[in-house]
Amino acid sequence: MQKSILTALCAVLACAATSPARAADGQVVIGDIDDLSGVYADVAGQGAIEAANMAIADFGGTVLGRKIVLLTTDHQNKPDIGASKFREWADQSGLNMLLGGSNTGVSIAMSKVAGAKKIPFFAIGAGGASLTGADCTPYTVHYAYDTTALGNGTASAIVKNGGKTWFFLTADYAFGTQLQESATRVVNANGGKVQGAVRVPLGAADFSSFLLQAQSSGAQVLGLANAGTDFVNSMKAANEFGITSAMKPAALLAFIADIHSLGLATTQGLYLTTGWYWDLNEETRAFGRRYFAKMNKMPTMDQAGYYSATMQYLNAVKAAGSTDPDGVMAQLRKTKINDAFTKGGYVRADGVMVHTMYVMQVKTPAESKYPWDYYKLIKAMPGEEAYGSQPDATCPFLKR
Amino acid sequence: MTSVFGVPLPAILGQLMLGLVNGSFYALLSLGLAVIFGLLGVVNFAHGAFYMLGAFAAFVGWQKFGLGYWWMLLLGPLIVALLGIAVERLFLRHLYRLDPLYGLLLTFGVAMIAEGVMHAHFGSSGNYYPVPGLLRGGLHLGFMVLPVYRAWVIVASLGVCLITWAVIERTSLGATLRAATENARLVQAFGINVPVLVTCTYGGGVALAALAGVLSAPIIQVSPLMGSSVVIVVFAVVVIGGMGSILGAIVSGLALGVIEGLTKVVYPEASNIVVFVIMALVLVWRPAGLFGRDP
Numbered sequence: 136m137q138k139s140i141l142t143a144l145c146a147v148l149a150c151a152a153t154s155p156a157r158a159a160d161g162q163v164v165i166g167d168i169d170d171l172s173g174v175y176a177d178v179a180g181q182g183a184i185e186a187a188n189m190a191i192a193d194f195g196g197t198v199l200g201r202k203i204v205l206l207t208t209d210h211q212n213k214p215d216i217g218a219s220k221f222r223e224w225a226d227q228s229g230l231n232m233l234l235g236g237s238n239t240g241v242s243i244a245m246s247k248v249a250g251a252k253k254i255p256f257f258a259i260g261a262g263g264a265s266l267t268g269a270d271c272t273p274y275t276v277h278y279a280y281d282t283t284a285l286g287n288g289t290a291s292a293i294v295k296n297g298g299k300t301w302f303f304l305t306a307d308y309a310f311g312t313q314l315q316e317s318a319t320r321v322v323n324a325n326g327g328k329v330q331g332a333v334r335v336p337l338g339a340a341d342f343s344s345f346l347l348q349a350q351s352s353g354a355q356v357l358g359l360a361n362a363g364t365d366f367v368n369s370m371k372a373a374n375e376f377g378i379t380s381a382m383k384p385a386a387l388l389a390f391i392a393d394i395h396s397l398g399l400a401t402t403q404g405l406y407l408t409t410g411w412y413w414d415l416n417e418e419t420r421a422f423g424r425r426y427f428a429k430m431n432k433m434p435t436m437d438q439a440g441y442y443s444a445t446m447q448y449l450n451a452v453k454a455a456g457s458t459d460p461d462g463v464m465a466q467l468r469k470t471k472i473n474d475a476f477t478k479g480g481y482v483r484a485d486g487v488m489v490h491t492m493y494v495m496q497v498k499t500p501a502e503s504k505y506p507w508d509y510y511k512l513i514k515a516m517p518g519e520e521a522y523g524s525q526p527d528a529t530c531p532f533l534k535r
Numbered sequence: 536m537t538s539v540f541g542v543p544l545p546a547i548l549g550q551l552m553l554g555l556v557n558g559s560f561y562a563l564l565s566l567g568l569a570v571i572f573g574l575l576g577v578v579n580f581a582h583g584a585f586y587m588l589g590a591f592a593a594f595v596g597w598q599k600f601g602l603g604y605w606w607m608l609l610l611g612p613l614i615v616a617l618l619g620i621a622v623e624r625l626f627l628r629h630l631y632r633l634d635p636l637y638g639l640l641l642t643f644g645v646a647m648i649a650e651g652v653m654h655a656h657f658g659s660s661g662n663y664y665p666v667p668g669l670l671r672g673g674l675h676l677g678f679m680v681l682p683v684y685r686a687w688v689i690v691a692s693l694g695v696c697l698i699t700w701a702v703i704e705r706t707s708l709g710a711t712l713r714a715a716t717e718n719a720r721l722v723q724a725f726g727i728n729v730p731v732l733v734t735c736t737y738g739g740g741v742a743l744a745a746l747a748g749v750l751s752a753p754i755i756q757v758s759p760l761m762g763s764s765v766v767i768v769v770f771a772v773v774v775i776g777g778m779g780s781i782l783g784a785i786v787s788g789l790a791l792g793v794i795e796g797l798t799k800v801v802y803p804e805a806s807n808i809v810v811f812v813i814m815a816l817v818l819v820w821r822p823a824g825l826f827g828r829d830p
Contacts, residue, residue: 333803340661340755340764344553344799344806347679351546364661368756377673377680396663 163203163458165191165445166224168217168245169236169260171209174338174363178390179236179260182430183441187234189426190445198449199456206230212337214244221245225252231458232257232448234441237363239263239310249274253460255467257444260437262362262388263313264527267486271530274460275486276467279440280410282310284521285387286317288408288494292513293356293385294325296406302354302382303332304345304369306361314360314387330354338365342372350378357382359389367393374401390435394497394509403499410492411436411476412510422475423507433507443476480518485526485533489518542800545678550796552676556685558792559692560747564765565772565784566696567743570703573779574716574736577627577638583766584646585741588615589748590757591653594662604667604753611749612742619741623734631733646762653759661756688750695746696785699739703781712736771814777827787825 167187171180184207191203206224210217217235224230225248233249233256235242242261249256250272258266259278262285267277301322305311311334319329331352333345346369349357357378359369366389373379386393386407394402413423413433422442426434434442451466452458472480472488480490495510503509526533564586571579592611596602602610622645630637666684673680703709712732715722719729748761755761772791776783791810798806805812817825 338661340761341557344550344796345803347546347549347553348799348803350679351543351549364756368661375673375682377675 161201162229163198163201163232163449163452164224164228164230165203165205165232165234165448166221166228166230167205167207167234167236167441168210168220168241169207169234170212170238170241171207173212174365175212175237175260176363177392177396178363178435179437179441182426182432182434182438183234183236183259185429186426186434186438186441187445189429190442190449194446194449198452199458203449210236210238210241212238212241214241217241218244218248221248221254222252225254230254231452232463234259234444236260236437236441239266239313240308242266243270243309246270246272246275255448255460255463257448259440259444262310264317265309265313265529267483268527268529269531271485271527271532273486273532274464276444276482276488277486278444278488279436280388280408280492281487281522282314282317283523284410284492284516285314285408286319286321287521288492288514288516289385289387289406290318290321290358291325292406292408292494293383294322294327298356298383298385299327300354301327301329301356301358301385302349302352303329303358303360304342304349305332305334306365307334307336310362311360315358318358318360318387332360335361335365335369339368342369343376345369346373346376346378350376350381355383357384358387359384360387362388362390363393367396370397370401390437391433391507391509392435395432395507399498399500399503399509402497405497406494406513407497407510408492408494408516409436409510410490411439412493412495412512413439414508414510415493415512418475439476443472443474446474447472483522483526485530487522487527489522491518492516492521547797547800548676549679550800551793552679552681552796553685553799554793554796555789556688556792557795558789559689560751560765560788561769561772561792562696562785562788563692563743563747563750564769565776565788566699566781567740567747568769568773569776569779569781569784570699570743571737571740572773573781574712575733576631576635576716577642577737578635579642579740580639580766581622581642581645581649582740582744582769583762583764584649585615585619585744585762586748586751586765587653587759587762588618588649589745590664590752590761591657591748591759592745593749593752594664594757597664604749608746608749612745615745615748616738616742620734620738623737627737628730628733646766650759650763657759661758661761664752664757666753684753688754691750692747695743699743700781700785768810771810773824775810775814775817775824777824780824780826780828783824783826 169179170176187205208220235245235258237260239261242258246256246266255274257276257278262282264281264283266275303315305315322329333348335345359366386405389407413419423433451463455462455466468482477490480488483489494514496513498509498511568579568582571577589611592614593607596607626641670684670687673682715729715732723729772788773784776787795806795809798809
């Protein structure tokens with residue numbers, strides 16, 4: 136009996152030991168570790184996988200004569216799962232690049248692995264600006280948006296429109312606190328005042344008691360420093376409890392998928408900041424419609440970002456002539472990004488992909504003329520204004 | 536603005552109101568647990584799972600079969616009760632003669648299987664369930680806007696709690712039930728089919744959990760994990776009220792909801808643990824619970 140167990144164990148170990156050679160042979164391996172089933176599954180999730188696949192197909196399916204493969208898994212919003220899966224792919228599957236989706240906590244854990252294993256890591260959908268600050272690595276590229284840009288967009292637009300006193304409803308983890316900090320900085324700098332904040336556990340079932348706290352603060356603006364279904368549920372409860380009639384909600388991070396599920400009647404007039412919108416110009420509309428044909432919804436900025444990041448990486452590999460991480464990163468840093476996602480974007484020394492951000496206001500049902508016609512442009516913010524003109528000084532490898 | 540201890544009165548009243556809503560759920564859930572424990576001696580760890588299945592019954596009924604809220608308020612508890620009866624007939628009844636720990640382990644396993652199956656089918660993100668048309672809108676109470684649906688939850692669950700209490704404590708059926716738990720053989724000698732009675736009691740307790748599930752569907756996201764997050768609190772409520780005490784479960788359910796609400800005004804960070812602190816204090820002071828009879 137004992138002998139047979141031992142034999143089986145040996146067989147399993149033998150399999151595990153032989154797998155790396157099998158996977159790495161003549162392939163370029165891209166991984167995607169994202170929330171596929173939780174609060175952020177709708178903003179990136181399956182749609183982001185589809186977008187990455189579109190990019191691979193558009194690129195021709197091969198680079199430097201090697202087949203491009205995409206591995207995907209669900210991190211379940213748990214940093215340990217994200218980091219260990221990344222490590223496993225790096226050690227056993229010959230991973231060349233990682234796309235990391237929503238959740239700042241998970242992305243910070245994965246960026247440590249990227250630094251240690253020297254694998255380019257595109258963080259798309261994690262908001263935390265510390266990914267290119269205190270938690271930066273030479274291999275991290277932060278795409279689509281970060282908490283600094285969101286604060287600079289939405290908070291400054293609202294304070295300038297008279298929303299001087301704020302109360303925050305904050306998701307209780309790295310992303311929420313960083314978003315609240317960045318918005319608070321902007322509110323204070325523009326002569327506003329923060330009257331309080333309440334931290335809500337990620338994925339809370341019921342927001343009503345937190346919203347009553349916000350209401351009793353007497354602030355003018357309800358700053359929602361959360362995202363995904365948390366944002367949707369807090370907006371819904373705010374309407375249900377009549378809080379939106381006294382306070383003006385501010386979406387510090389809202390995706391078009393959220394607006395779609397809440398409907399314009401609930402969200403009209405809401406200010407938000409986005410890195411991309413399908414209805415900006417001919418190129419974005421073309422990409423939006425191609426994606427729509429596959430997924431039956433318009434892409435979010437994360438999903439468009441997945442397409443762009445995959446494309447930029449493959450272009451850099453082609454230009455550098457190899458998948459060597461340092462060569463590819465150098466190539467990425469010296470190339471301007473001009474595609475359906477942005478024009479004139481660039482990867483700054485600390486890893487932020489600096490590009491134009493858009494402050495939007497949600498249309499009223501009467502203003503919306505066709506399906507998914509949801510936003511009107513308030514301001515196109517140049518990349519330096521959104522992300523700051525200098526690299527983040529707290530980034531450790533820049534200090535050396 | 537009027538204030539008590541520096542906290543504005545409207546804030547206190549608002550949280551009290553929400554506490555009452557939460558308390559109604561606690562009462563309904565702990566009532567089912569107390570009935571099952573009091574009459575069967577089973578520590579039903581699957582209670583949270585049956586609550587979750589009730590909410591999913593409402594969701595699936597609406598999505599797949601086009602059955603509205605009111606239909607599912609009736610059918611949901613019935614369907615889940617049948618499931619509970621199957622669990623009792625197939626597994627639980629073999630364990631009555633053993634230590635209650637075995638029942639606890641079995642029902643815990645049942646809960647994990649139910650959660651796993653729903654997780655595989657529906658994923659872990661919550662599913663949206665609309666508020667029924669008849670109960671939309673809000674009541675302006677002066678200090679807050681109370682959504683009509685939440686007012687309905689308070690009324691409905693208190694009504695069901697009172698009816699259940701009256702049936703068990705004030706009718707001859709209830710008397711037979713209570714007698715059967717005291718001395719099953721004697722009651723059987725009177726020509727009463729005790730095993731059927733026990734099965735129906737378990738089904739009834741499960742139906743209460745499922746009813747709470749249907750009631751909660753429009754308020755919270757319908758998700759596979761909604762049961763496990765609430766079942767621990769509900770157990771604490773039952774312990775505080777006194778294991779098996781029907782009245783204790785109802786009263787302490789409501790009271791703890793309200794206390795939790797008040798904690799959110801004074802010190803929000805403690806609102807998740809206040810129930811357990813009270814449980815610890817009650818266990819030290821009165822091990823049988825507030826309404827329990829000393830053994």
